Amino acid sequence: MRNRLRAIFLVMSSLVIAVGLLYADLKKGYYSPAQLGSVQQAAPIELLPDSNYEVAAFPVPAVDLAPGDGLQDVQIYCNTCHSPRYITMQPPLPAAMWESEVNKMNKTFGAGIPEENARKIFLYLQAHYTAENRKR
Numbered sequence: 001m002r003n004r005l006r007a008i009f010l011v012m013s014s015l016v017i018a019v020g021l022l023y024a025d026l027k028k029g030y031y032s033p034a035q036l037g038s039v040q041q042a043a044p045i046e047l048l049p050d051s052n053y054e055v056a057a058f059p060v061p062a063v064d065l066a067p068g069d070g071l072q073d074v075q076i077y078c079n080t081c082h083s084p085r086y087i088t089m090q091p092p093l094p095a096a097m098w099e100s101e102v103n104k105m106n107k108t109f110g111a112g113i114p115e116e117n118a119r120k121i122f123l124y125l126q127a128h129y130t131a132e133n134r135k136r
C-alpha cells in the first residue's frame with residue numbers, strides 16, 4: 001500500500017514538473033532578447049491609390065467672427081484642423097498672447113501658415129479679441 005502511494009506520488013510530481021518545464025519552454029520565446037524594448041504592432045492596412053473615401057455630411061456651426069482686415073486669412077487658414085470657433089471660445093486674451101497663439105498653431109501644430117498671413121491673422125485677433133476691444 002505504501003509503495004503504491006509512493007509510486008502515485010512520484011508519477012504525479014513528475015507530471016507536474018514535466019508540464020511546468022513544457023510551459024516554461026513555450027513561454028520563454030516571448031521574452032527573447034531580440035524583442036526586448038520593441039513594441040510589436042500589426043502592419044498598417046495598405047491603402048489603394050484609387051480608393052474612394054467618403055464621410056457623411058456633418059454640421060458645421062456658423063462662426064460669427066468680427067468683420068475686419070485679416071478675417072479672410074482667418075477663414076482660410078484657421079479652418080483646416082478645428083473650427084475657428086476656437087477663437088471665440090477663448091476668454092479675451094492679451095494682444096501678445098494672440099501672437100503666440102498663432103505661432104503655436106504654426107510651430108507646434110504644423111499649420112504651415114505663411115509668415116505674412118500669420119501676421120495678418122494675429123493683427124486681426126489683436127484688433128478684435130482682446131479685453132479692450134472684444135465685442136462678440
Ligand code: HEC
Pocket residue numbers: 074077078079080081082086087090101102104105109110111112113121
Ligand atoms: C495644423 C492644425 C491647426 C491649424 C491650421 C490651426 N490650429 Fe488651432 N489648434 C490646433 C490644435 C491641435 C489645438 C489644440 C488641441 C485642441 O484643443 O483641439 C489648437 C487649439 C487652438 C486654440 C485653443 C487654445 C490652445 O492653445 O489650445 C485656439 C484659440 C486656436 N487653436 C486658434 C487657432 C487660430 C487662430 C488658427 C489660425 C491661425 C489656428 N488655430 C489654426 C491645431 C491647429
